[in-house]
Amino acid sequence: MALSDYKPMMERCSNCSFCKWIPFDKMKSVRFAANCPSSTYYGFNTYSARGRFQMGLAVVNKELEYTDKMAEITRECLACGACDVSCKVCRYNLEPLDHNIELKSDALKAGKISPVQKKMMDSLKKEQTMIAGKKKVDRAKWADGLSVKDIFKDKAEVLFFPGCQYSYDKKLQPIARDAVKLLQKSGADVGIMGTADACCAGRAYQMGFFDEYTDRAEKNIKAIKTAGVKLVVTPCSDCYHAFKRLYPQLGFNVEVLHVVEYIDRLISEGKLKFKKKLDMTVTYHDPCHLGRQGEPYVAWSGNEKKILNQIHTWEPRRPRYNGSHGIYDAPRNILKAIPGIKLEEMERIREYSWCCGAGGGCSEISPEFSDWTATERIEEARATGANTLVTACPWCKNNFLGATGNNGNGIKVLDIIELVLMAI
């Protein structure tokens, strides 16, 4: 799509500002009522989905050309999709998240690329990761010493796809190795991509670099298809979203599970039993790309159609991604199954969860904003009385730790896999 394709949506945004708040029916306090980190941190309407629609309309109408500030604002959207959920409580014909990302892309097409973005894209092209400074040659080191199949050498049914954070972060690497062992122990025929492993490029998409994303994604799809695996399992929510929601748009049709879904299945089938009791009070952070954006892709092609004179609909019926079918229960089922764990929910959960601050490449592009976003979430977690903040995405975990100088501000930050491994 092009930005101009969003013109009907830009025009019909009714300026209600619902996109700045969690769904009103869910509000419990003033303190945790906002949903959009960008508009909450920066304040101006411009940073909200409605502001982005208005800015986009002026660009499409050729009333404005991107200023440096406008380009900066397009980048400072976490692509977390909280606005999308709140908008769709009432609206049936607007797609704020898709538009926000398209606007980023349009600014890039106008030549507005920041040095940090360029560095990330150079890294993606050259080193096949968006974590600048990391090298392709080091990517497979996470699996050193691990007895696991290489899907290109030995046939395997299940591909374990660790993603960039688990591949490069030395603190996370042991967890990835243990996750593979867990899958193996459950009887899964698991393999990894070895030296062919690369970034899923989902972040490039979130940042509006569509060509770069497509190039990397097509290579990954080809590799996975060649290997002939039947299932992809990933512990990274960004990768999950890329495989589940984005890659199918390029013809990818392999089943995809986040590791929490896989573990949840093992528990419900009686294949995984927890032996240790963990006396912990935890709260769970829903990663945006596993939760509200974790809904499966449904192919659609069509046009707007007005019925009953003026009511805007789509023909054929357009899939409606509003977060209602995201992955929320699987991680909670796991937590409930672990003896001794007490789950205390935060005020903003499930489809109206507050972002960790790492989305849309913002942890690199706008670190101060990203850190503030993470700190807000940690404050919310602390307000529950929990001593541990659990999540299911390495980007979230690292952003929480990074924002608090790796000490969690008095609260422990764990990936759910770590918790599972502690309990077996």
Next chain:
Amino acid sequence: MALSREIYEALEAIVGKRNISEDPGVLETYRCAAAQSSAHYGPYAHRTPTPQAVLMPGSTQEVQGILRICNKYKLKYKASTTFWSSHGYIGDDYAIQIDMRRMGKFEIDPKNMIMTVEPNVIAATAQAEAMKYGLTCNIPGVGCSSSMVANVSGWGGPGPSSIYMGAATENLLCAEWVFPNGDILVSGSAGSGAGWFSDEGPGPAQRALIRGGTGTRGEMGICTRISFKLSPWPGPAYLPTEGPVPAYRAKLPDNFKAYALCFPDWDRWAQAMMMLCDSEIVYIGHRQFSMFGRDIKAAMLEILVDPDKQLCDIPTLNKDPRVQKTNKSLKIDMYVVIAGMTPEDMEWKEEALDKILEIYGGWKDERCLEPDMEEWLKTYFIRLGHKNLNYTLCGSYEGHFGLKGSNLIYSASICEDAFALKKEGEKKGTFMAAVGGDASMGGLSTMGGGGGSMMWEFFAHFDAYEKESVSGLCNFITNVSSKYQSDNKLGHDFCRSTELCRKKDGYSYSDEELYNIFRDRPQPAPYIYQWKIREAFNPNHLGGSYYPVLDPKAQKK
């Protein structure tokens, strides 16, 4: 005329670099397609002017500093917080937009049932905080996304719960008001340091200045803090909603019930409404979902309680016999929430309601008694968090006819004529959605303590960005609905109120233009009074034209 560096830097010195912008992209997002607020502001391309700068003050002192600079340089301004509709936007080229988002502090005095808030406390968050103390607040009809300060101090503020809790005009207690000239007045008891509990003192009373029927509409300085009355909430400390988005359902205890009350004809409907008002059993009362249109309201209800249904499902749903049955049942309806303060109170209210239905041959719609719908209805009416459904069909709607505050008996007797006219309009052209004529809604009684009135508003759903849709609707309103109103001596059309606020092109009226409008009014005294108020407190006329005034010298002899 761009702001001089001298002015910009003076403003920047007050709010800080981070909280002011003159970037064209930022300024663009402080404009509004005027036709979205009212078709009369069309054609579709008309937008409110671009401000010279946008500022976000963080305190009353900063607001004061800004207004002093505005007076010094004759720079117009408009303050807003949530920016829903053109009312919050400037109407002049040489003007700045003040975004009150940074001011969001609040306090609750539960014992005295008072809440004090700054502008960025919206109705939803105010209610959520109040519920922790067994209290709640009137949420205006515009919905819970609106600023409490804006509604309670600046506009009318009636809503579905006004029958029990009173409208904004009745709930304002004290206010911290930065005068248009930059002076600060703290009114009522707070003005004498006695606390924020009374609007009439001990301390300066400003009700006649700041409030009245509709308030100052944001034109006379800036309210930075207000206190308002809270009402009892006999429920849990938060709204316990479950279910998938957007069909959240509140699982409330048995002392809360929502009903769709239906009647065989408008006469009996009106009599029953009068008795409901008199009996004081209604916690929330609103004729709501007819706003979608008589032919599609049951289908819309099914769409709204199912996360997988969409607007394109309307035709299919309308063929469903169950939906058809509900539509028929809901033809002449009223939605109420009954809340019992004690089990005995609930029992009495339920019995009284049943008796009223029995007397007037009414019934409770069966579909709305089913748990999924009943729980959703309670959520909807208690929080009023779905009000953007007003825009969901076409992106814009016009509230026309509007038998404002009218006697229920009389308005009910003529509403079918009005519906028939609208239905004819829907058939004659494609400019508005064809939804079956009756697309009316309104709160049952706009005054606390009862009163047999209803704030009728008839919806016409249109596309603000389709030229023919805007012009077609304007013609319809001028030639059909407004004509009907005047022919039947029903006062001016509802939407004409917004027409008086700014011109078609989105700009403010000049003083002369305003005087030309109001000199023809049969009772010009309030406008002359307001002119005097404006001259005293806003000598540089820095607001727009939302505050209706008439210079006594321009009065018709």
